[in-house]
Amino acid sequence: MNRTILFFALITITFRLTAQTYKEGNIYYDKNKWVEFIPGNMPLVISVPHGGLINLTDVPDRTCPDAITVIDTHTQDLAKAIDSVFRRDYHFHPSIILCNLRRLKVDMNREIELGTCGNELMRTPWMQWHDWVDTALAMAVKQYGQSAYIDLHAQGHPEQRLELGYLLTPKELEESSKGDNDTAYTYKASIKNLIAANKGKLTLKELLTGPNAFGTWMVESGFPSVPSKQDPYAFSNQKYFNGGYNTARYARYPNVFGWQIETNSKGVRDTPEAYYRFAEAFVKNIMRYIATYTSIDVKKIGK
Numbered sequence: 001m002n003r004t005i006l007f008f009a010l011i012t013i014t015f016r017l018t019a020q021t022y023k024e025g026n027i028y029y030d031k032n033k034w035v036e037f038i039p040g041n042m043p044l045v046i047s048v049p050h051g052g053l054i055n056l057t058d059v060p061d062r063t064c065p066d067a068i069t070v071i072d073t074h075t076q077d078l079a080k081a082i083d084s085v086f087r088r089d090y091h092f093h094p095s096i097i098l099c100n101l102r103r104l105k106v107d108m109n110r111e112i113e114l115g116t117c118g119n120e121l122m123r124t125p126w127m128q129w130h131d132w133v134d135t136a137l138a139m140a141v142k143q144y145g146q147s148a149y150i151d152l153h154a155q156g157h158p159e160q161r162l163e164l165g166y167l168l169t170p171k172e173l174e175e176s177s178k179g180d181n182d183t184a185y186t187y188k189a190s191i192k193n194l195i196a197a198n199k200g201k202l203t204l205k206e207l208l209t210g211p212n213a214f215g216t217w218m219v220e221s222g223f224p225s226v227p228s229k230q231d232p233y234a235f236s237n238q239k240y241f242n243g244g245y246n247t248a249r250y251a252r253y254p255n256v257f258g259w260q261i262e263t264n265s266k267g268v269r270d271t272p273e274a275y276y277r278f279a280e281a282f283v284k285n286i287m288r289y290i291a292t293y294t295s296i297d298v299k300k301i302g303k
Helices: 003-017 075-090 112-116 120-144 170-178 183-188 192-197 204-209 214-220 245-250 272-293
Strands: 035-038 044-048 095-099 147-154 162-165 256-263
Touching (some): 044 075, 044 245, 075 095, 120 245, 170 204, 204 214, 214 272
Parallel strands (some): 147 256
Antiparallel strands (some): 035 095
């Protein structure tokens, strides 16, 4: 079954079985409170896979090849700040899915075998977390026709800037920003559905490094970002995350677009005041993005 058929099958199943179960604004947990789902009422889904702090001493640590176990500190705080700003300023809010377990035990941004390192007990929260992301996107697409998706992370690189991961390498970003014809990479990008929906009126270059790119707006709001007009690509001696399993899986669902955000520490995650400054900039710019590039009537969001 291909991804398009699978997604629409999921929508049908989701609304047959769960439409009456999830109420906007409530908080839902699995039985152990390892996974958390806050349904929203707007076309935005935010997942936070690596911010959990629960350490299960009776569960073996993930030590399989290629396992990464570092915690993305304060990313749950950022997501909750975003939720608060949306509620305060717009009286609606995104769906948020959190993993409360340490990445040492399960990684929600890897396929299930690597994410669990083969531990059968951890397969259950892994599947529940992804089921709730699926559900949130299905709900948003059903109501609004389109949805944005953001996978929220933290990075510890020397460069204090947001790394926006569109599934393109630094070299591909460089070629896109310098070239006149960037269609060669559109098919790979996590915003390809948005470009397709605009039927030739948008280009990848415009959305990555143009004057009205999300990264450009974040820089203008006080948060250095790559890619952006001001900082179009990471240099060869700089580290950069271009998006992982979740972005590749969810931002390419039909009528879904999005990217991974790797947040730096200074001025973003280092103080509670910083959480809210970042949240205010993010909320302003993602709303502007939805209003500018989608067919969604922002005046009807949350109604």
